[in-house]
Amino acid sequence: MVTRGAARCNDGSGVKRDEPRIVARDVLRAVRERDAYANLVLPGLLRDRKLSGRDAAFATELAYGACRAQGLLDAVIERCAKRPIAEIDGPVLDVLRLGVYQLLRTRTGAHAAVSTSVDLVRAESGGGKAGFANAVLRRASEKTPEQWVETLSPTDPVGRLAFEFAHPKWIAQAFSDALGVRASELRDALAADDARPAVHLVARPGEITAEELAVITGGEQGKYSPYAVYLDGGDPGQLEPVRDGLAGVQDEGSQLVARALTLAPLDGPDNGRWLDLCAGPGGKAALLGGLADIDGWRLDAVEPSPHRAELVRKTTRNLPVDVHVVDGRTSGLTPGYDRVLVDAPCTGLGALRRRPEARWRRKPSDVAELVTLQRELLAAAVDLVRPGGVVLYSTCSPHLSETVGVVADAVRRFGLEQLDTRALVPGVPDVGDGPGVQLWPHRHGTDAMFLAALRRP
Structure with missing residues (x-):
């Protein structure tokens, strides 16, 4: 947790600007007005405003934290404002969320949290709205976080x-x-x-080892994936191994998914014909491509979106990966693959800590539509895998409808053999009772990835 008071800079006009808080406010505004993604907006703002070090860390804490905690913050704001959130002016609401977040979830002093927030409102919206913000924030400061939870x-x-x-x-x-x-x-x-996750790097097989990557970056080797390195923070895009394509940013859970596909036992030989049926934006395809390259094998990568397909091409450059811009359900590819990965589009409930605003955008009604898509993609994978080959189904969600429900349906419909997937994540403890594997942030420090290996008879 980063603690700051009124950290400010002078922009040359004689008016002091609280740049870290302004950056955080601008992130919240982009999320509210444009449905932007905070993790895509923030890095550009930090570069444009030339924030680094403690100021960048503070802006990041405020922006991501306020996005994650929005439901709690809005409940407190509604109680203190005595009006619904929908009736509060948007730009004022952004600042109120930042202010209440500082009061309830950081060690920022109450006076600094209130006064700096009121200054932001006054500078943009005038004295009347600044007075309203001051009243709301002072009421919010009258209770501890525990008291607000007890009350609301x-x-x-x-x-x-x-x-x-x-x-x-x-x-x-x-x-x-x-x-x-x-x-x-x-x-x-x-x-x-609800906590800010560590940054996970993946060492590209055949290019650099995790041990070498940890030494170069000052990170720590991962516990479970032989390619993982943990970083405390910072901008991984500025690291030389990442810039040079020797490493990438990828959650350790996703690394374990890709590796599990390569470890699954086949009936018959592995002819080195692999498929990633849902490849965008390319992280798992790059890891699989690197592993395939070691043995002289090839990977086909399917992605229907031209933009995301281009990301796959960039991520897998110089690897034996062929990118196909088609729908995985009707790919037109020739069947006979030895190994097929179906990392299916899902609700993303297992990666909410990395996408702070996502929890407030998803709806229960999203699940049914996604389950239909997941079943269709898994059915397509079964058609494309050879007899004796393996399909590895995974989602970044622990929702039972998207995980064991989809797998059970496929096993019933296609007579698939469900392998004990726990054996495909060696050294990873406490992954459930099988045959599928469920990872959890609180147990493993990874995203809540689900994976199940299915062999076609």
Whole structure:
């Protein structure tokens, strides 16, 4: 957690600008007005405003933190403003969210949190709205975070935890359902999901080892993936190995998914014909391509979006990867693949900590449409894999409908053999009772990836 008071700079006009807070406000505004993604907007703003070090860290903490905690913040703001969020002027609301976030979730002093927020409102919207902001923030500062949770949270256990750790209740319930008999871990799961994650790098096989990458970057070798390196923070895009294509940014859970596909036992020989059926933006395709290159094999990568397909091409340049801009459900590719990865589009509930605003955009109604797509993609993969070949199905979501539900449907429809996927993530503890694998942030420090290996008889 980064602590700052009124860190300001002079822009030459004689008016002091609180640049870290202004950057954070501008991120929230882009998210609110344009449905932008905070993790895409923030790096550009930090570069444009020339923020680095503690100022950049503080702006990042405010922007991502306020996006993650929006539901809790809005409940407090509504109570203190005595009006619905929808009736509060958007630019003022952005600053109120930043101010309440500082009061409840950082060590910023109450006076600094209130006064700097009021100054931001006054500079843009005038004295009247500044007075309103001052009143709301002062009321918010009168209770501790624990008191606000006690005052505003629902009384049911799941609803209370969802409110305390800033998740929509339906997502907290989905986590609880996926935890099953270990639903008592829900608090830990939500707390881990509400925390800022470490940066994970992937060392490109054949180019650099994780040990070498850790030495160069000052990071720490990963626990589970032989290609993973952990960083405390910073901008990984500025690291020389990343710029040179020797490494990339990829959650360790995603690395384990790609590796599991290569470890799955086949009936018959591996002829080196692999397929990534949902390849964009290319992280898993790059890791698979690097592994295929070592043995002289090739990977086909399917991505229907031209823009994302171009990202796959850039990420896999100089690797034996052929990119096809087609729909995976009707790819037109010749069947007979030895290994097929279906990293299916999903709700992304397992990566909410890396996409801070996503939890407030997703709706329960999204699940059914995505499940239909997932089933269709898995059916296409079964048609493309050879008898004795393996399809590895994965999602970045623990929602049971997107994980065990989709797998059970495919096993029933196509007579697939479900392998014990736990054997394909060697050294990773506590991944569930099988045959699928469920990773969790609070257990493994990874995104909540699900994976299941299916062999075609």
